[in-house]
Amino acid sequence: MAKGGFPGFGGGNMGNLLKQAQKMQQDMAKMQEELQQRTVEASSGGGAVSVVVSGKKELQSIVIKPEVVDPDDVEMLQDLILAAVNEAIRKADDMVNSEMGKITGGLGGMPGLF
Numbered sequence: 001m002a003k004g005g006f007p008g009f010g011g012g013n014m015g016n017l018l019k020q021a022q023k024m025q026q027d028m029a030k031m032q033e034e035l036q037q038r039t040v041e042a043s044s045g046g047g048a049v050s051v052v053v054s055g056k057k058e059l060q061s062i063v064i065k066p067e068v069v070d071p072d073d074v075e076m077l078q079d080l081i082l083a084a085v086n087e088a089i090r091k092a093d094d095m096v097n098s099e100m101g102k103i104t105g106g107l108g109g110m111p112g113l114f
Helices: 011-037 074-104
Strands: 039-044 049-054 059-064
């Protein structure tokens, strides 16, 4: 390695780049905390089953309309719950990716970034 560090990286520019990276990291941590407080809702079966998921992808609530509960067709209820939960998780992912994209400026595709 050449004396003076990495070739092509000026000392002043590298310091500025590190400051920007630190600010981005702080902004991302703050956004992740805020997203944990936000929720998304999804439903299936025309609203027969509704679920709420946090930005942390934790299931917060499930509401099942009584008329959809049929002891002779438990599989349908299970399918409705799965569909609603999966849709809510997808919405939570979209919300997180959208908000983080505002901070990272499209760098979200880098593995391990968040």
